[in-house]
Amino acid sequence: MDEQSRKSMAVRGRWAVAAMFFINGFITGSWAPQIPVLLVRLEISRFTLGLLILLFGAGAVVAMSWCGYLIARHGSRMVLSRFAIAASFGLLLVALAPNLVLAALTMIVFGGLIGAMDVAMNTNAVVAERRLARAIMSSSHGFWSLGGFVGGGLGGLGIQTFGHLAHAAIVTAVAIAGVMLANRHLISEGQPGGTARPRFSLPRNPLIYLIGVMALFSMTPEGAVLDWAALYLQQELGADLATASLAFAAFSGVMACMRFAGDAVRNRFGAVTTLRVSAFIAATGMLGAGLAPAPWMAIACFAFCGIGIANMVPIAFSAAGNQHGISSGVGMSVVTTMGYSGILVAPSAIGFVAEHVGFSPVFIGLSGLLVIVFLMAGRVRRADFSATQPAE
Template sequence: MVMRIGAERAAVSALFLANGLMIGSWAPKLAVLIHRLEISEGTAGLVVLCLGLGSLVIMPVFGAMTARVGSRRAVCLAGLLAAPTLLLITMAPGLVGVAISVFLFGGLLGGMDIAMNANAVAFERARCRAIMSSCHGFWSLGGVIGSGLGGVVLAAWGEVAHAVLITVLFLAILALALPRTQADRPASDVQRPPVRLPRDPLPYVLGFVALCCMVPEGAILDWGTVYLQRELGASLALAGWAFAACAATMAIVRFVGDMLRQRFGAVGMMRVSAIVAICGLVVAGSASGPLGAIAGFGLAGIGIANLVPIVISAAGNLPGMAHGVGLSIVTVMGYSGILLAPGSIGYLAERMSFSFIYLGLGGLLLVPLLLSGLMRSASLNAGEPDALGASGSAQGVDHAA
């Protein structure tokens, strides 16, 4: 039994690693596409938009599939369909073909994202054990490997070899992980909640919380380097540490986030994380030099790390709702924050300083702080003071089953 639980946990973690590997491999590939297709940065921006649009269109499909047939079958289909998409991008002969391939790449990996998060939720519900934060830690690790390995392989062996290598690694991880994932059995047709947009406002509120949590992360990723260079006089080499500091602390803290959530409860963890993230953004926005801003972004990463995993767990455990539906709403709304952040902040940066923008983003995180009480369904111990009584008994049934 212990070995089976360990294998199931390792399997879902491996899925996050594989997904992050593919997404991370996209980062160095964009520069190669610009050169191969001889397109401008503006046109390249439209290609990137296709990736986001693919996610927004296809993710709800896999959310519904997860609710109807279970996350295990959904993640198998999404992963296998996503496997050749990096090769498709590489082999596509023109801009239109690349755009369509990027749309599928973003959409199918987004669909896998929905299903693997649901599988992690299924594990948490069945075992009453938090794993969501560490799963997202493995996603971050996969992103670092994909980005770092991708740059080296692209430079040494070229675009085709890079796509083949990443695809083989992705398929190898899937082959090891998919047979061992948590088997979640959907309810019978009589008991199964209907798969439709719910009338209950709670999943949409949780989606808005996720959006508020992800916008600051996207702002640091896309504009942190520009802020350090333009307003704080940093060199390019030093400015590159803006997001690196945030990403590094996020990855580290995510690997201990489950233990902290298990010990202190989802609500308490959400409050502390939001406060730390707000403090980090205030430090970064009010810094007088690049080192202070980098330290602020690193502190912000500590807080941001566990905000989204907690919201996802809460969405996946909403009582009386198929967890694929709740996850789909929250994930799509949350990822729209990543899509909205670059353009919106670029527009604002033409009219005000980045310093003021980052201070304002600290204010945006007051939303998850003030609504942290809605995260009770992410608490996994029935005896926790912030756990819902109803969810506690439901978890007991899942555990006994």
């Protein structure tokens, strides 16, 4: 195969994995408007609903922790293809659950399928980055945000018009169609794992865990803004509900836009410099939000924070998939598990702390986590690419 053909395949693979990010975000975003329906349909309390959502997260984290083994053995293309097809049915399974017990089981399965697909698509994006010798991880995550926006934005209208079950069936059909189109062009690593069968074991390289800590410290503030920013603006800054809701909207909107611009920035300035500047911007924005005397100033600071946070996790993921002596799947599995654990654990811990000291000190403290990422930025040098970097 000549060089032009290889490059053409790499470009198609890049857009195929971008489609997978979009589909994963679309399914996840479509789940959000189903949540109130589940509450009413099963006649459960908010506390019970919270436990069901926690089961979704637990299923995702467990699947993420062992998905790296499957990728090392079978390759990211095969694992992504299989889990993407299975994940397309996840929302439909939850929508069909007739009682609390089956809903709990389907939530674990749904979370596990989404989590495994997440690890596999991030790993495949690393393979595409190597083939192209340039960064694509940030824009890939941008496609995830775009998919979530489409799924969440159209979901409420779909449920109101067709009912929750028909909506879930439509989401499944759309997702399967997208997966089948993308599967044909996904990039393969070649012969994963060589002739030896990989064993399930934790990496011994301590650097991968340091990168996991960076992902954790980057994703915890993101989860805090998602869960608590609106309440902070209402309770401590006196904002009305409409104004308070703009905090996460501004944060996530800016973050999505910056993710589409992030690859060009990283290709120009390198992963370390981009992460260092991003962490500084994020820490400054989070600190400003915690010190803000008025709602609109806090909203502006949260948006500024989103500029920085947007590309921090994609850079950490690229670094995780390019460590010496560790397969891309295993490295990605460790870092995604550690990172997403922050989003699952942080909300309850932050809520407990805020109940005693208020949200302002919490957001000020979270800026300290982002400063730590700033100081650790040199650990992501492996996120950069060269034309001679191997594709395996």
